[in-house]
Amino acid sequence: MFAKKRKLGKQINQLKVGDYYESSQTIEDKDLLLYLGLTNDSNPLYIQHDYASQxxxxxxxxxxxxxxxxxxxxxxxxxxxxxxxxxxxxxxxPRPVYHYTEVNFSIEVSSIDHENHHVYISIIGLNGDKEEVISGSLVVSPPYEPESITANTLNNF
Structure with missing residues (x-):
């Protein structure tokens, strides 16, 4: 995984306002247990049915x-x-998300600031009943064009 060279995402000059991506994810027990184990979060509201029922x-x-x-x-x-x-x-x-809920995420580029190398992205997440469960905005620095390995090879000569 770490040794494989990955293709970079869209650079700032390849993005435009209105670019979007949609994805769905169902939150399964294994996902919750991995998250809770990684963060050492033992909030009973997340894992204890008897507590949550009250x-x-x-x-x-x-x-x-x-x-x-x-x-x-x-x-x-x-x-x-x-x-x-x-x-x-x-x-x-705005609404809680329960175990086994499918969340449909939509993200969209809302503006681009070339000078500061920032892309502004809006987010909406809907549950299976089309109710909003997450919304917000991000400021993202898109990938930079990597320098060529040989670009500075002869700088010392």
Missing amino acids: TPYKRPLVPSVMLFGMVSAIVSMHLPGPGSHIVQHEMKF
């Missing part, structure tokens, strides 16, 4: 940060893609 939510929730992680993966892998870096984000989670 809250207004009635059943365990998917952590909000895990949903943001899914958005981050879309940016890193698809739009703009590999080589991108999120430099700022603002997220809202």
Whole structure:
């Protein structure tokens, strides 16, 4: 995985306002357990059915940060893609997401700042009932054009 050279995502001059990407992901037990193990998060609202049943939510929730992680993966892998870096984000989670929920993510380039090498992206996530469960915006630094390995070879001569 680390030794394989990956193709870079879209560079800033290849992006345009209106570019978008859509993806769906169902949150399974294995995903939740990997996230909770990685973060050492043992919030009973995320994993204990007996506790969650006594809250207004009635059943365990998917952590909000895990949903943001899914958005981050879309940016890193698809739009703009590999080589991108999120430099700022603002997220809202208007409805809870429960285990086994399918979330449909849509991201779209809303503006481009060539001078600062930033792309502004809007995010919407809908559950299976078409209710908004995540919305927000990102400022992303798309991949830079790598310098040629031989570009500076003869600089010392």
